[in-house]
Amino acid sequence: MTAVFSDPGDAVAGIADGSTVLIGGFGMAGMPVQLIDALIRQGATGLTVVSNNAGNGDTGLAALLAAGRVRKMICSFPRQSDSWVFDGLYRSGKIELEVVPQGTLAERMRAAGAGIGAFYCPTGVGTPLAEGKETRTIDGRDHVLEYPIKGDVVLIAAHAGDRMGNLVYRKTARNFGPVMATAAALTIAQVHHVVETGELDPEAVVTPCIYVDRILDLNAKEATP
C-alpha cells in the first residue's frame, strides 16, 4: 500500500544512519531535491549514496554532501564543472568514492531489483575499473562479473503519480528513476502532482505501484498556506 504525504519530513521518516540511499537524477534533471532537503533535516548520517553524479552546485545532493552526511559515493561521473562540494570533500579525504561505468551502474541496480545474483558484462574489460573482478570469456568475448547494488532507500523524482503509487515521468528526467524504484526496500518518490487512481493511462505507466512505498505530493505542499 502506497502512502501519499504532503509533508516532506513525513515522507522521509525512519531513514536510518548508515543506510545505502539510491538517489535519482542526471545532473539536476530528475533529482528529488525536496526529498533530499527533507533527508538533510531528518538527520540520517554515515550514508552510502548511489547516484550518477556527485552533486551539482549547492542544492540537492550537493547540499547533502555539504552537510557531511555521506560516507561513500558510488557514481559514474563525480567530476563536473559545478561539483565543487564533492571535489573539496574528496580532496580532503572526507569521502570514499567508487566509480562505476554508467551503464554498469544502471544494470547493477536493475539486477538488484530483478533478483539477479550477478551478471557478466563486457564493459570495462582490460581497464582499471575491472581490476580484481572475476572475468570469463563468453562467445569469444571477455566479460567481467558485476554484482547488484541494492539500496535500503530510494529517493526519486517523477512527474506525476496516482494514489496507488503508479508513476509517470517527463522527458529525460526519467533517467534512473524507474530502475532505482525497483532496487530498494523503501522507495520514496516526489511528484509534481498526485492524481486519483484510474486517471493515469495504464498503458503509459512507467513505474508500476508495486515498487513505490511513499509519494511526496509537491503540489499539496505548495497548496498549504
Added chain:
Amino acid sequence: MNSAVKTVEHLGRGPLGRDELAALVARDIPPGSFVNLGIGQPTTVADHLPAGSGVVLHTENGMLGMGPAAHGDEIDPDLTNAGKMPVTELPGASYFHHADSFAMMRGGHLDVCVLGAFQVSGRGDLANWHTGAPDAIPAVGGAMDLATGAKQVFVMMTLFAKDGTPKLVPECTYPLTGLACVSRVYTDLAVFHIDRGGVTVVETYGTSAAELASRLEIAVRTLDREP
C-alpha cells in the same frame, strides 16, 4: 561510408580546423544510422549532418531523436543531453530509462559513437576518461559503455598533444577505456582506419603520409590501389 582505395593527401592547405573536422566525421556517418555523439567536440558533429540524412541521435541519459540545442523559451530543465545542456526533441523521439539506454548501447544496437580521446593505440585501444594523475578525480560516465557497445567507435582528437607527443601510440600510457574498440581516428592532420591488420592513413591534411609516418611511433600503411 568512405571507401577510399588510395590515400588522399591534401597538401596545398593547412591542418583541419575544428569545424572542418566535425564536418568530415559527419560526412562519414552513413544515412539512417543511430549515433551517439560524446560530450565536447563530438557534439558539434550534429551541426554538420546533412538535412535528410535520417541519422537518429541517441543521448545516453535516455532519449532517441534528440534535436539541436534549446534556446530561450525552448529550454526545459527536464530535457537535457549527456552534457546536461538543454536540448530539443525531434518528431519520432522516444524516452527510456537508463538501464534501457545502456542496454541499447551494450547490446550492439547503436551504429556509431563519436568520442574524444587522450590516446588511441595502433590496435584501437582507447584512453579517454582519466589521466591517472594523482590529484585527478576519476570520472568515467558512459565512456566505457559506449566504447564497448557501439558497432563502430570513431575518435576525434588532435594528432599531437600540446607537448608535441603523438596521441596515436603503440600502447596507451593513460588508463584504458576499452580494448581494440576504435575503428576510425579523425584528427586535424589525417584520418586513420584501424582494423586487425593495423593502422591505415586514408587522408592527410597539410602534410604528406610519409611526413606523418616519420612523426609517429607506430607503423602506418597507406592505400595505393588506383581507383
